[in-house]
Amino acid sequence: MTAPIAMPAKAETPFRRLVSEFLEDKLAVVGAVVLTLILLVALFAPLISPQNPYDLSKLDILDSRLPPGSKSMDGITFWLGTDGQGRDMLSGIFYGLRTSLAVGVFSGVLAMMVGMALGLTAAYVGGRTETLIMRLVDLQLSFPTILIALILLAVLGQGVGKIILALVIVQWAYYARTIRGTALVERRREYVEAAICLGLSKARIIFGHILPNCMPPMIVIGTVQVAGAIALEATLSFLGIGLPITEPSLGLLIANGFEYLLSGKYWISFFPGIALLVTIISINLVGDQLRDVLNPRLKR
């Protein structure tokens, strides 16, 4: 018997190959590292902030609008300066990251669940239900996200819950459409036929077999969507119709600093802006490389 095509020395599981292909792009690795850092910061914000910016008793109006590097009355260094109320920018950014990430990730995950539920239903039940759901998806996707958010907030009013609801409504359609497409393709594959022949129940087939195979595109979309949700929330907060002042996100911080921009006190808007940027860019870098790695059409 002839020797078959040469096999690489160590058996490569698909996951390992994914990871090694992912690591090929230096930028994506940087993005992943930065992202992890940011997540840690957000998680441990209360522990690592020099000051709790929302404890009104600690604030001193005399500390306000100090440039980066100045010292306060109590001897704390304001590494990134202070804002109009005397809050330490660095702490503000840590807490703001926390809020922004929390809202972004939470709404993203929720939207994914809603989208998956509706998308899978459309793929399986078919018929009128499918048409209805998909028309709704098409209608919604033909509108820019910011517009939908504006309308929803105008109708619903303000508040954290309403913002999250608006973000979920803005995002679900994209997940639904993707998973329906993937599910339809997967449904025709041989392993599903095999599972049916084995007599597995429909639910078992859908959740145990098809769903895992739909996950790769969902993950890719998920990363990009979360980045988009964070950006959208920041934009809404900046415009004054987003999160209330009691739960300041980075968007609100930036808005607060807008008025000082023209007088040269750039740091009040600039640093929260950088934090926002770095967060979004790293998520996008990771998501980008994931997309290239998981795309079957670009196999080299």
Next chain:
Amino acid sequence: MTGYAGPTLEVRDLKTHFFTRAGVVKAVDGVSFEIGKGRILGLVGESGSGKSITGFSILGLVDPPGRVVDGEIRFKGENLVDQPDERLRAIRGNRIAMIFQDPMMTLNPVLRIDTQMIEAVQAHHDVSADEARRRARDALGRVGIPSPDERLKAYPHQFSGGMRQRVAIAIALLNNPELIIADEPTTALDVTIQGQILYEVQKLCRETGTSLIWITHDLSVVAGLADHICVMYAGKLAESGPVDAVLDRPLHPYTKGLLGSVPSRNKRGSPLAQIPGMTPSLMNLPEGCPFADRCPRVQADCREAVPPMIEILPGRLARCIHPHLEDQA
């Protein structure tokens, strides 16, 4: 180059290798042949034998990570290997033309037929669009496409498969090339159309004196068409010689195996003869003859070194140290 008396194309020891992450794939590893004016050469092999890559190598169309690493390709005496791209471009589509396998994929779907034909003319001749269009119309006529004027204005998807391939042939003929390389042009078509196209191509070549290399995996196609045949296996030539001699009295065991496995040659009711085993990986070629593991006549000395390609009988070469001499009348 005027008055060149030698063969139209001479390929000497051509080697085209692909440098991939997993290793070096020796797709074409020392192929030599020549073809004279107006002659038809059949280049036969199974998929993965390197025949298509040989065709691409001649025109310098091998995409990275592959490239021609050794050998000579003499077109009317001029070596095409390592020539700058401008020189090759002047030859492509002009003096050497190529026909690809699947015409649906080779014609640009969003451009009209006349655009794609006119540009082929204007790339090489300084003529007006009207003159180019006239030539295109003539070419379509020569390949038997009715109402060419309307056809010119159409898009590729409006043609049937057979028509599209005729268009591809017409494009190849536009600038009256001296050599046409046809890479499995009838594989994607059904048998009746295949027959027509074969006949017409042969007629055209005889009429115009154009040399033709016909690349295929189908021996029956070559039988009625070619003058000379080269059989490729695992990136090297296994056998080469006049077509009737090779097909009636093959020297190389691989050629014999191929002929034996053609369904029409097998007796009805008996199991189809097959060559056992699989082609070796082109990344990991064995030390000796690449066909050794599948050969019914294999002996110990076959595995020691790659057999050289030698002229066993006048005009007939084979890469085998135990060829089927007993069949030669």
Next chain:
Amino acid sequence: MTVFMVRRLMQSVVVLLVMSVIVFLGVFAIGNPVDILISPDADQLERERAIRALGLDRPLWEQYFVFLANAVRGDLGRSFVFNEPALRLIFERMPATLELAGTAVVLSLIIGIPLGLYAGLRPQAATSKGIMAGSIVGFSLPTFWQGLMFIMIFAVMLGWLPSTGRGQVGSFLGIKSSLFTRDGLAHVILPAANLALGNAALIIRLTRAGVRETLLQDYIKFARAKGLSPRRVVGVHVLRNILIPLVTVLGLEIAGLIAFAVVTESIFAWPGMGKLIIDSINQLDRPVMVAYLMMIVLLFIVINLIVDILYSVIDPRVRLQDVKG
């Protein structure tokens, strides 16, 4: 072709009706329509008069038809803040927004397509990697932050360009636009660039992806086998094919630009529809919100229609589906 057009038109009408129902429900059914339609400063007597006049005491479906009839006639209520018909307010502001969005579209195409082409043709070059990294930054940056940075750098630190407002309006062939005056151009550059950047980044990525996929196709190899110059191969064969995915998203892109103008107009104090809607949301000027929504929907439908027509022009397979040789 006409069948196609008629079908699309009918679809558009359906969409318009659906949107009108949604908007109607949003305003008249959810929330207190009294608060929405009657200025909050009105006293009890005025309220009752207004309720009767507006027909708010009638059944819902009857109110819907009244709403629809009014809408068709162009009456979408009066603004609380400006006390003018809401639709007229929108129309006054629309040219400014269209001007901004139009400039942004052109800018993003001019920047995006060439850069994307380059990145697709030479993916390994350092410049290409730079372009791709830049594009990630481009669409990651929220529009409002880009705008802030533009103001900070170009207006405050460098002082090259004005930071707010629209410039002087000039006239050309009967059309009024601030693009025709030098002052106008100076004012429009920053906001248009702000809007355009995110879009340009997307176009770069789309173009690059399209180029990479197209280059792998057999017809490109065939074009080279015909001896065509690289310029022709790229300029004609590649370009025509990547236009298809570009046009497909173009409709959504332009719609996005008009929507995101909301942000840019707020930052740069550009007197367009976007600024109007943000102010209206903050001031709870609902009639204006309703009018804005209906106008936007109409605009989107028109844009999508134009894009569909463009699409069938570019891709002959779509156009000639029914004709077979």
